[in-house]
Amino acid sequence: MKFYAIRNIRNIYAMRKAILILAFLISTANISASTVQLKQTETVTGLTVELYYRALQPGEVIQVLLKESSSVREATARFLGKKYTFFKMKNSTEYLALIGLDLGVSPGAYPLNISILYSDNSHESLAQIINVVSKEFPVKKLWVEEKFVTPPKEVQERIQRESKILQTIYDIYTPMWLGEGPFIVPSEGKIMSNFGEQRFFNNKPRSSHGGVDISTPSGSPVKASNSGRVLLAADLYFAGKTVIIDHGLGVHTMYCHFSKILVKRGEFLKKGKIIGEIGATGRVTGPHLHWGVKLYGSRVDPLSLLNLKFK
Ligand SMILES: [Zn+2]
Numbered sequence: 001m002k003f004y005a006i007r008n009i010r011n012i013y014a015m016r017k018a019i020l021i022l023a024f025l026i027s028t029a030n031i032s033a034s035t036v037q038l039k040q041t042e043t044v045t046g047l048t049v050e051l052y053y054r055a056l057q058p059g060e061v062i063q064v065l066l067k068e069s070s071s072v073r074e075a076t077a078r079f080l081g082k083k084y085t086f087f088k089m090k091n092s093t094e095y096l097a098l099i100g101l102d103l104g105v106s107p108g109a110y111p112l113n114i115s116i117l118y119s120d121n122s123h124e125s126l127a128q129i130i131n132v133v134s135k136e137f138p139v140k141k142l143w144v145e146e147k148f149v150t151p152p153k154e155v156q157e158r159i160q161r162e163s164k165i166l167q168t169i170y171d172i173y174t175p176m177w178l179g180e181g182p183f184i185v186p187s188e189g190k191i192m193s194n195f196g197e198q199r200f201f202n203n204k205p206r207s208s209h210g211g212v213d214i215s216t217p218s219g220s221p222v223k224a225s226n227s228g229r230v231l232l233a234a235d236l237y238f239a240g241k242t243v244i245i246d247h248g249l250g251v252h253t254m255y256c257h258f259s260k261i262l263v264k265r266g267e268f269l270k271k272g273k274i275i276g277e278i279g280a281t282g283r284v285t286g287p288h289l290h291w292g293v294k295l296y297g298s299r300v301d302p303l304s305l306l307n308l309k310f311k
Helices: 012-023 153-170 302-306
Strands: 004-007 025-030 037-042 048-053 061-067 072-079 082-085 095-100 108-118 123-132 139-142 190-192 198-201 204-206 211-215 221-223 228-236 240-248 251-261 274-278 289-295 298-300
Touching: 037 123, 048 123, 061 072, 061 108, 072 095, 082 095, 095 289, 095 298, 153 228, 211 302, 228 251, 240 274, 289 302, 298 302
Parallel strands: 139 198
Antiparallel strands: 004 123, 025 037, 037 048, 048 061, 061 095, 072 082, 072 108, 108 123, 190 211, 198 204, 211 289, 221 274, 228 240, 240 251, 251 274, 251 289, 289 298
């Protein structure tokens, strides 16, 4: 993988630098004791761009770090029509952005463009092709109450209203990182790796499964997977009693089917805080936690976040 850069040329010296860019130092390394891969590129300004990810497939998260970035004033990344703002990590010269490969993204080569403004007002643009490869998701048949498959007329308005609220929430991009350290599994119990399943409810095709399920008894506590702000704490038709937390930089975790919600909208939470109890509200086959992650609207596998290191 190669980064190509074009630096705004302000004088001859800078032009020489721009030519030197062709001779980028590129190194690739695997981090031991982890399934996360690393692609590293050093630019002539001394800045290092690092990409960490589990795989380049639908539903995966790419963590982008700018290192040795003391002269950076601001940086943004653009990918598949979305603009992500880098955040300068506290007590560090590192900048962080997170990019989501939506569950529905088609295999192909997509440019990731990074734009950096330095404190001397010079500007650098980097481009990297992200080669997304295909992934097969299994088909699953499930049996639920018919009102959750063909909802009656009187709930149509409610469903539409809730769908609009959720869309508005997922479009929120808080340009700062609220998380503290790595994400944690929110509940004890068996984690089903069932992200992306193509689902048939009562033999009718419905949307793919946008999270993982954790099966655990009713009443068990559920923890916030990381620190953040509660954007929603409400009873929804399909998702049941649900909590959505904004961790910043576009990352939203959602927790569904609670029997009891223990937090309020607007509340700032520390990682590990108990936010609710396991239940079977909404469209379910039994008590469990549905744990979902949206990254600036992209449906990503919560398990792809778990391996990433966060300061
Ligand atoms: Zn689920």
